[in-house]
Amino acid sequence: MNAPPAANPDRSLLPASLVKLVGQRYRGVLRRLVTGGPKRRTFTALGGLLIVLWLVPVMASSRRGPMTDPESVLLWGPLILAGMTLLPILFQSRQSPIAFTPAEVDFVLPGPFSRRQLVLYRLLYLTGPLVLMAVWFGVLFRMPSGPVLSFFSFLLLGQFTQLVAMNLNALRDWLGDRWLAVNAGISALILGIVGWAVMGAMSSLGKAGTWSFQSATDIFSFLQALRHQPILELSLGVFDPFVRGLAAQSIGEASPWLGTAALMNLALITVLLRLDRGQIEQLVIASQRQAQAIERMRRGSVLRAKPSSASRRVPMPPFARGAGPLFWRQATIAYRAVGPRLLTLIVVGIVGIAYFIGTKGAFAKAIYPMLIAMTPVISGFMRGDFRGDLDHLPMLKALPIPPMAMVAGQIALPVCILCGAQWLVVGSLWAGMPTGDLLTMLLLLALALPMNVVMTCIDNAIFLYAPIRSGAGHQAPGFDPARMGRQALVGIIKLLALASAGVLAAGPAYLVFRTTDSLNAAIATAGLVFAGLIWPSMQLVAVAFAKFDPAIDQPA
């Protein structure tokens, strides 16, 4: 029997098949924008409309609006760039930019490609989002060099930060166990430079040792002094070509800087390929790690519980028609993910900061209503309810728990967290300045509870009517107009709901205030109106939950 003909792999720097795959994947991204169910199409249209509504006036005003100040770019640009590129070292980020999606791991990595070819393929693929980012920033920040040059400057700049991160990752693979020592060395060097510069800045301001920030002007003048420290000027010089290209006034002035920046990026690509150990296994490990993190995010879990956290327990509350076990499950998961140390740190941090602000006097008074007003915004970021249970919704629907108990059990955790945080802040503020009206404060705190319930219900109802995955965009680089449209719609609905609830509560509260001339009575009335909205809000979520159809509503 004849052996099959030997494969003839493409040994070029970047095989044509991989280039083709990049093209096909971008076509897929575009296809995704115009396909999908009616809800997705509506969101895409809304997102597209918002982009147009934002872009047209921005571009129209670009001819007459003020330019971004080149001096500010030169002053602060290197500092921002340094932060972007060096922070991953200090925090030992394990997130690798040379990571592949599960589909790539299954279909591309086993292919006849070397690690170098795969890395270059990844680089090419990642250029797409960078191009989009460069266009976006080019429109957003009007640079004196004009839109074309600023586009190239932003593109090179984005590429540079990405390449530094990739090189660090490759260095980590290359050094193996020695990486920890090298990373510690680099971190110590960075901290040393920053520490030296801070000392220099304090010294130059003549306030070494007794320095205290009394106002924003103080902070700004300190940062300016810090930026002009010779050690920092020298260290940040590496970013000069990028920011000078951005701040240049003409093509002639920008060209040498952008040329240098391009050469630096090329050098980084060369180093990246030289650091190559030829092992694909490292890529697979990094990819799996990243895929797990993304998968966790897609499921709605923000934090990850460590296996060692299994001993942390939350006691089982009473059954409460089924709400108890549901709350217990959410609370246990959240407690395991956060852990007692971080939880203590957060509580101590909140109490400390709030107490400090409280001692500052009048400002603290403004915090009370501000805290309540922030509820709609903060509740949007909460998880631990239906929003973190997208993959478990079918299981929840199969449980023998009445709908209202289901809603109560699911939303209890975020409501408790919101109330707990607000009460903690207000309590600490009051402890810092116990001169305000205690009854008013207590009434405001009581008002927070129904408001938190109503807002959490609105967030959950919207989620169940139009569910979304947190990290759904990871497979499709760039922005997703559908996501943008959905976010805008959610914002509008929440605003309308809040305005309606506000009008409902404000009318009776105003009448009570006019009649009794008591602010406390007015707050109590508003609280009662909000409390009356709890039941219909929960009903709204229960209906949305009942209508949720995993076969069509559960995003892939």
Added chain:
Amino acid sequence: MPALSLRGLTKSYESVLAVRSCTLDLWPGQIMGFVGPNGAGKTTTMRCVCGILSPTSGRVRIAGHDLGDDPIGAKASLAYIPDDPKLFDALTVWEHLEFAAAAYRVAGWKPKAEALLDRFELAEKRKALTMELSRGMRQKLAIACGYLHDPALILLDEPLTGLDPMGIRVMKESMRERAAAGAALLVSSHLLALVEDLVTHVLIVVKGEQRFVGTTAEARTAFATREGAALEEVFFSATADRPTDNSTPVNGS
């Protein structure tokens, strides 16, 4: 009283008819193999039966509880184990059972949970977070949670996928025990050879249509070309392109 009674169960999505007028009775002690090609509507039917999806029309009764009128009673009498069970990463194996016991209000659940863990070789993993489990172990845990409240009806979607040979044997034995104890089981599987010796009845669906429902012996009589034919042969014959035979509901036997 049948553990599961379907009358004209239909589920449609816009122009797609996922399940068309499914009618059957499944009695305690019966194990019904639910077979059909990919996209036949098996999972949709199961999801309708357990209340995850709302049927477009038709009635579903579980152990005497009408799913439309008394969803809580109906759901409390069944267990649904999907093909790819999604567990809670941050809960331990034991806590999954604790949650199931709390949600279904199982009194004296601990000895039963211990026995189930032993049965499914999960006792050593009781304190482990489920994120540490293999796919097969996760499958076993989902099944153990489903068994904990002794449901009258057990719906299993591809229960043998991902299990090792020992796991398959244990799983099949446990299904037989459940049936002997009076539960009815509806088992969807593509692994016909593996479920052949397990099922007493068979429900065959093609493109949402019920092609056959009856005992395995009746299925052989209706579709097999020779005596003692394998279930696989029955399946191929029944799912071949031919007019639908909506047979009568299965009677208790």
